Amino acid sequence: MAGQHIVASFDEELGQIDRLIRDMGDLAQAMVTAATQSLLDNDVPLAQRVISDDVVMDARQRELDERAIALIAKRQPMAQDLRAVVGAIRMASDLERIGDLAKNISKRVSAVGQGAMQRKLSHSIDGMAQLVRAQLAGVIDNYVGRNPQALVTLRADDENIDVQYTAVFRELLTYMMEDPRNITACTHLLFCAKNLERIGDHATNIAENAYYVMVGQQLPLHRPKLDETSISGASA
Amino acid sequence: MTDISNNQTPPAAVDWASGKAKALRKKRYAADRRLRYYGIAAISTAVLLLGILIGSLVSTGYLAFVQTHVTMEVAIDPEQVSADDPASGNYRAIVSDGVQRLFPDVEDGGALRAAAGIITNGAQVILRNRVIADRSLVGQTIRLQVPVSDPYDQLYKDVIDRDLPENRRRLNDSQIALFETLEDRGLIEAKANWGLIFSSDSRFPELAGLAGAIVGSFYALLVCFAISFPIGIAAAIYLEEFAPKNRWTDLIEVNINNLAAVPSIVFGLLGLAVFIQLFGLPRSAPLVGGLVLALMTLPTIIIVTRNSLKAVPPSIREAALGIGASRHEVILHHLLPLAIPGILTGTIIGLAQALGETAPLLLIGMNAFLTSPPGGIMEPATALPTQIFIWADSPERGFVSRTSAAILVLLGFLITMNAIAIYLRSRLERRW
């Protein structure tokens, strides 16, 4: 935070909240990476770790909420301080959702099962996961590095994830039509893909929040959104 | 900022119970006590000195508040006094006749003259005033109570010691013997001396009173108040509310403060030179006295009024200005009503000072010998302090106690005025 407050403990409290956000960001990245890894490698123990990490994530989010509310009550923050605190609450809830979604992916690892087929199926998921991880890492890094312009670019990149998701959706649909035995695994993978897409959305939310925290202005509402699955799904 | 607060090491614990700390505290308490004792000592000294003053005045002056009277019978002979023109009768003869009736046994002319010396010289005047007031008395024989003359008054009050050798008293044995016969017949009586307040000055102490001086002082103060109060307040309002703060107003302010400290005799000289010689106002008149006293009181009233106006909280002034009151409304509706208790107190104290002022009145001739109170502000008059001055200068024994009594009367007026000032202040003062 730029400049020091007259009341030094105010700075300390704001710093604690900022640190919690960074921690949660790091944890969210680690969880998403581990979840996709466990899915691709069918690594059940790794998946279990992600599931247990989510408990930590929830605890951190609660702690942040409490600290943020206490700070508002005690300090009545104004301007960038107010934006930082309110932004932190919102980012924390996004990060917590990301944690939940990562956990949900991990839970599906054993259900997807093992086999050559699955490996082939998860190939395109892998591509999507890489995009999502890059997006999330970029958002977190640029928030920590206070780089609002980079966030604007990143926000636009969400489009690529949506495109990728549409591709995965069609691919999985094709597999299911080819061989009904794939339906169980593919449905699970479909959910995983949807989760990754949601993680991307949350990362975008975080980017928007981070931008508002830093600049004080909201980004324009309209952002190109190319998730066509709902439309094409309805027509299919 | 954080660095400063974080790097501070907590101060070493202070040992409040150590001998050194205790000794220091003891010393500080002792200093407190000493200061209190100094104050008590100062007050005691002041009270003691005041007590001595009042005590000495009362011890000599109380005698003047009673007057020895003798009751005599007088026959108002229509031959001596005509009912048609009671003012011009031969009262002297009637009084001599009365003295003869008082001492029917005394035949000797010299002894009779001595006997006549017992009653006051003013007896005929007293009788005359009675007859003028009631013409039906002509032809009647009335009992008349008149003051005894000063030496006998002193004798009755035991100021003259009857046991002293004859050559060391003012009254010889035969005079005392005559007086004692009257005493034995119960004709001598000491009465409250209302004449002290209601009679005018006289050569004879037993008749001398303060009425002329009180009326003179009253007129002088009236003039003084009528001039200094409005002028003082108006000047103070201008200086405080309207005058620009510049070198001229500073100069005026310094001069007003100086004026308050100018010796009063200088004002007397000024009054003599300006009011009497230049304007041709009559000498000894309360008008001139009042004008001179007004000059002296004016700075006091200006200073007091300015301070009272200053003491009105600025918030009241702002409140009035803030709703669009004009300047005169701010002053007349808000500032003056709040300042008036202070102004009145100061004015009364200023007037009390003026009441006690002697020197300027002496210079303008308000120490004349006058046997009747002034009828107006243009007539010659005396004032209380100058009357005291005159009496203090008089040789008769009776004036000694009368001087003290007059001082007590003056003090009484001063105390009354100051009491009124305090009463007004507590009554009118408003909280804001």
Added chain:
Amino acid sequence: MNQMTEIALEHAITNVAPQVNAKMRGRDVNVFYGAKQALFDVNLDIGERQVTSLIGPSGCGKSTFLRCLNRMNDTIDIARMVGDITLDGQDIYDPKIDVVELRARVGMVFQKPNPFPKSIFENVAYGPKIHGLASNKTDLEEIVVTSLKKASLFDEVKDRLHEPGTGLSGGQQQRLCIARAIAVSPEVILMDEPCSALDPIATAKIEELIDELRANFTIVIVTHSMQQAARVSQRTAFFHLGILVEEGATEQIFTAPSDKRTQDYVTGRFG
């Protein structure tokens, strides 16, 4: 649902910085106290029927600016004002302007409640009396009662209108002062830290009152409490070292001020 859209609409309106329909305009206002300059080229518009708050650290000139708006600074000998201040387009420093009339049109409420040491009734009736606003006693009584009602004080004092105003509590005294100001039907009410001497409950009552008065009066309030400025005002002006640093919609000043100094002040980084 209908209510919802209404609220949303209202929100949208206040969020968009309103085009200031200026009741008073200050142009290049400079104020000197003797040789010391207290205000430097201040340009500020006071929007009609809204609350404008002036904030800033002590000695920043906000009170000075406020006191220029009804020429209360005239009462200070050494104060000198250069620049233009207009009320409804009319220059209030024009020599032809009657200060008494100006102060009736631009009323003032002060930091410390300062009722006259007179009865509650007399306090409120004084202004209408001197300005001749009531033709008879009934009129005057009506003005007093309406003013007290508008100042939300009537119910508390209706049984003791003839008791001294100084006997009221601090908050009631301040509302009495507001009633006194309202009684002369001003167009603008200036408030110089009206709550600084009051407890939080009394403060809340005054703030509620200010919000109600906004419908009929243009209000300018100087306050040291940023929360108060945020609560009661629609527009906020931040002064620092005699300079008007930033002026804008209150929401903007307190969420995303554009000037670094404003930011530092509202967030408690200097002051």
